[in-house]
Each structure stands twice: as C-alpha cells, then as structure tokens.
Amino acid sequence: MDSTATKPVAARDLLTIADVRAAAERIAGAVVRTSTDYSRTLSAIAGCDVWLKFENLQFTAAYKERGALNALLQLSDQQRSRGVIAASAGNHAQGLSYHGTRLGVPVTIVMPRTTPTVKVMQTEQVGGKVVLEGETFDEAYAHARRLEAELGLAFVHPFDDPAVAAGQGTVALEMLEDVPELDMLVIPVGGGGLASGMGTAARAIKPEIGLIGVEAELFPSMYNVLKGTQYPCGGDTLAEGIAVKEPGLFTSKVLADLLDDFLLVGESDMEGALALLLQIEKTVVEGAGAAGLAAVLANPDKFKGRKVGIVLSGGNIDTRLLANVLLRDLARSGRLARLRLTLQDRPGALFKVMEEFNKHNINIIEIWHQRIFTHLPAKGLITDIECEARDKDQLDALVASLRAKGYDVSQVELN
Template identity: 80%
Template sequence: MENSTALHQVAGEAPLLTIEDVRAAADRLNGAIIRTPTLHSRTLSEITGANIWLKFENQQFTAAYKERGALNALLALTEEQRQRGVIAASAGNHSQGLSYHGTRLGVPVTIVMPRTTPHVKVMQTQSVGGKVVQEGENFDQAYAHARKLEKELGLTFVHPFDDPTVAAGQGTVALEMLEDVPELDVLAIPIGGGGLATGMGVTARAIKPGIGLIGVEAELFPSMYNRLKGTNLPCGGDTLAEGIAVFEPGQLTSVALADLLDDLVLVDEASIETALALLLQIEKTVVEGAGAAGLAAVMNNREIFAGKNVGIILSGGNIDTRLLANVLLRDLARQGRLARLRIFLQDRPGSLYRVMHEFNAHNVNIIEISHQRIFTHLPAKGLVTDIECEARDREQLNALIQALRGKGYTVSQVELD
C-alpha cells in the first residue's frame, strides 16, 4: 500500500490530520495522562524470533490508550459544548477515558454501551463519573442510539475512532514509542474502527517514513480487512477482543489506512488467548483480548516480523476476572498441563481404584472425577468416568494415556472446541 503522512478526507484536499496535530495533542495531554513505558521483552523475543518492544498502555489510569483521544477531544470543546455535555458509544475503553477526564474537567458525560459489554467495563465507567445507557447487541446498534440521544438532548458526540481530533490523541502513542525506541522497524497495531492505527500511522510515517505498519484484526470481525482488501468475510461472533469488534470501520480511517498500512492480518481466538496468557505469565501484565492482538499477529506471522525490531501496543487491560481465569485455564489445557480424560470402565468393585493407581504411578494430579451410568450407550454394567487432571506437561500426560491403554482401557481426551 502507498505510504502517506497525513489523513485526507478526499485526495487533493488539505490534510485532516498531520504530525503537527499529534505534537499539539501531546503538548495538551502532557501531565494529564501517563507516559507509559516502552520496554524490551527478552523472553518474547526468543519465542517469536523478533526483537519485541511492548508499549504498556494498560498502565493508564483507565487501563487503556483511549484516554488520549478522549481527552484531546474534550480539550477542543467550546465552553457551551462543555456545559451541555458529551455523549459517545463505546464497548468500554473510550467510555472510561471520556468519563474520567470529562468528570475531571467538569463536563457531563453520557455513554451508550451494548448490552453485551463486560460488566467490569460498565462498572469502571460508572465509577469514574460516566452515565451509562445500555442499548443494542453490538457497537453499531449502540452507536445509532447514541446519535439519536445526541440530537434529542443537544449533546456533542465524541466518536471513538472516526474523528481527526481523537486520532491525533491516539497518535501520541507512536510519538512516545519512537522517542523511546527510535530503532523500531515495524509496528503491530490492533484495529477496530481504525482510530489508533490512523493516529499512530500518520505519526510514525512522518517521523520514520520507512517504518513498517501492520494492522491486526480479530478473525471474527474482519471489517477493515474486508474494506481494504475487497473481501467479503463473515463478520460477527463472540470474540475475546471485543474492544476491536466493529462491524463498520470508520470512513475517514479507512481512507487513511488504505495508504498507510503495509499489510493487515487476522488473528483467531485461540491465538489471542495464547498471547494474552503469555503476557501474563512472562511479562506479569494483564491485557484484554484486543491488547493481546499485536503479539498474536507476530506469533502467527513470523515471516513478516522475523529479526526486526517490533513495537507492540498493549492497548488495554480491562478484562473480566472470570473471563481471564477461563482464558488461563484453557491455555493450560492447550499446553497439556490440564486435561479431561474420558475412560470407559466396567462397573465392578476396584475398577476406579486400578485406574487411580496409574495416575499415581505417573505422578499426575487428579482434580475432579465424575461418573456416568445412565446417559451412555454402554451396556448396563458399563460406565463412563471423566477425570480432570493436572500434569507437568503434555509428555507426562501422553505417557499416562498410553499406560492406561496398555492396560486395556479405552481412553479419549476431551478437547477444547
């Protein structure tokens, strides 16, 4: 794709976003947001074959980069607009940033969220002063309702991504990254509506024209991918990366990213889960699904990033604790450290004891046992036993399974979907 250093609404018109806008935003935001660190990850570099640098935007007060664009937009309001208040539609992070800084500046903030928004994001938005209205099953339905309320209540709409002022604020992420690590060769940037990638792309291209820009979308929501590549992939589903789950990307951002991006890749749910778990286990940092998308892309597209200095933005850390626990347990299952084995037994005294002996001999810990005698196709004297267990690694688990089969047991492993 062609390179560009400015966001244009129509080819030939004056740019709607330039590096000067981003630098001006950085001056306005100075002291009001956290200048998050950009740190090298030795272990992730060894795992991926690239030289990985992480931008910890999950360390912002509201745990996401969205504060930057939201605050920049608030500071651009007229006094009358401030008095009336603002409204936005958001899956969570934009709403928290807007609510926090709006409250701090004395600007009333109303947020329309989809009913599917994780409860943690609703609570966090309310806790920093935002008034939450839940409407619709996805962002687009919430967006339509917010636009309706904008007109009815005379509020100023602050778009989460398709706004040059918001994108300028998001561009300060790249400004800081390249100030801290000027040797970066490529940036892996999560894309939902495209505001972050647009702001960062315009900034990075102006500072370092030859830098690589790789956009990353969730495979279930390839809306920008479809628009830029002319595909018609299905869009929708329960993605872990709800922060970038957008059916319709921005109009302005689509134009900009068509010129800015070198490529746009998709990451599946298992890859996002694995990346999220790695960041917690290795970097001891919590990210949400969208925040893990960049690392997932690097791990899935090694040929693009191999040997390069790669900047990855950990865009947010707002994830429901129960969901986080599920992701971590599922990751252990993929590694073979947790498993559910289905074993067919004869319903006779001592049958389960003999199976337990094999678990003990292989030092595999039993977590839970369940029997099924009624709802089974086995003869009346047969039963199915499901045993959830914990092993050191997949090799140890496989050795147990082979030993059980060697003793004549029919054993299968219940796999993740």
C-alpha cells in the same frame, strides 16, 4: 475537513503529524506516559526484537484516554458547558467519562441494555452518566445521536474522528522517542482510530517503518474494506475491544494509504498471547491488547530479525474470563487434561485406574461417572478424569500406560 472546498483532500492530508504533535502537547501531563520496554524472553520466543508499549497501565487501563482527552480539549466553552455524549460499552466510555469529569464537562454514555453490569459500574465510577438503550450497539449508537440533537450535546466518536485519532497517535510518538530503532509497528485495529493516528505519526517520523494492522478473524471488518474481501463478521471473540462490524469512514481512508500489511488472528492465538504476557511480563491485558503479540507469534517469518513495537492497548478484562483463558492455556500446553475412559461397572475398576495415575505422579482434580446416557451396555460406564501433569510428556506416558493395560482412553480436546 471544509465541506466548501472545491478540491478533494488527499487521504494523507486528513490526518497529519502536526495534528498528532499538537495532541501530544495538549494532553501532556494528563495521561500516563507509559513505558516501552524490551522483552528478552518474548524476543527469544518470537525470533525478533520485541518491544512492548504498556498502554494497559493508563488510569482507565487503555489508550482510549488519549483521543478522548484531545477531543475534549478542543471543545468550545458552550460545548463544554452543555456536555458531551458517546455510544460505547468499552474503554472509550471510561476514558471520556474520566477526563470529562476531571475537566468539569458533563459526560453521557449510551450503552446497550445487554452491557455487563461491571462495565456500567466502571463508567459511573469515573463520573459518566450511563443511559441504557437498545439491545445492540447500533441501537445504542442511534439513540446517542438522537440525544445529541435533542439536548445539544457534542458527540465524541470512539474512533471515526480526526481529533480522537490524533490523540491515539501520541502512542507512536512516545514509542519512537523511546526506541528510535524500531523498524516495525504492530497495531490492533477495530474502528481504526489507533492505527490511523499511530500510522500517521510513525510514517512521518520514519518513512521506511513497517506498519502492520491486526484484527480478530471473527471481526475482519477493516480487513474487508482495505483488502476487498467479504469475510463474515460476528461471533464471540476474546478481543471485544476490536470487535467492530462497521469501521470508520475517515479511518478507512487514512489506513488505505498507510498499512503495509494486514493480518487476522485466531482466538487460540490471542488466548496464548494473553497467557504469555501474564506469565512472562506479569501484566494483564484484554483480548484486543494481546492481538499484536498474537500476530507476531503466529507469523514468525514476517517478523524474523525485525525490531518490532507492539501496543498492549488495554487491560480491562473480566476476571472470570481471564481465569478461563489461563486454564485453557494450561490445557493446550498439556499441563491440564480431561481423559475419558470406558470402564466396567464393577468394584475396584476405578481403583485400578487410580493406581496408574499414582505411578505416574499425576494429580487428579475431578472425576465424573456417566452410567445412564451412554452408548455402552448396562454394565459399562464412561469416566471423565480431569488431571494435572508436569508437562505433556508426563501426560502422554500415562495415556500410553493405560492403553497398554487395555483401557480405551481418549483426551477431550479444546477448539
């Protein structure tokens, strides 16, 4: 925007369909044109027609490549020779590093010292130079801005940049080219770059389309800005890709005129959506990538009968975290459980309990005895039994049988 302009620029003019179409031309052939596929099974579960945009299949496994590349391609020759810098511990770091290296542009990424080693390694593997500075993202961001000035580097913001947002908007261009009958898009929102770009493109192509933003309940930063609420921001969210405390100023202005509604999703909803995508679509997404589906499944009345496009925005999830999510989903569905029983500490007590598990054909995975740190008398003990059942009904039948025989049984619940 020209700072010398005397007339304020309307929010709808901050980013236009022409910007997005120009970005599409620039990046064509250099990013994957991911498919938009209909999911018969998810549609049956959700009560609406569900179409999935598989941005987790980009080379760096996230849509962030689009905006990073569009910004890189608009640098001057001098900026390219000096290089670019960004603060990011996530997908923007990898997308910028990959395409910068491919174009011969030096890329420096500042990350907090607390960044997991795997993210540092992934960024370095695609050509980025990583500088670790500060304990928080804000400290890393401030250091990146200092280096920008000291070294004369071009700063590429992960979301609050028209060129970046325009690149992200190409996701919507492709979705509506492939499935023009879509009448609603559900878009994850962190800083707002993806939603700004996609919303701008979709609204220009199909003015009546519904645009729904989605944030994690623990980080409702953009929701607060647009809705005027003051919900707290912070916590350990599965959706770290959209865990932004301060949304973009530019993107906030754009989204204020675009979104028809804004939804917040809980951690268990995102865990369930992530597990469904793996089980049904055989595709791995990160927490933020599951946010759109989580919102649709948690709000069936809003989407009933609609033709809904959902962006699977990224697939970079730690394998151990993925394993935890899948096991927790099994527990919520009743396939896995931990039963807590109070027993007498005498020969044969545990054997009698095992007989009940055998009768109900339920597999025992692990057993823990606790004799010392209990509220029971000295001859009592608490036994936790982790087990695997066919389904919740089979597990409930076992619990009923144990209680009928006089055992005190409770199930250790998940949050």
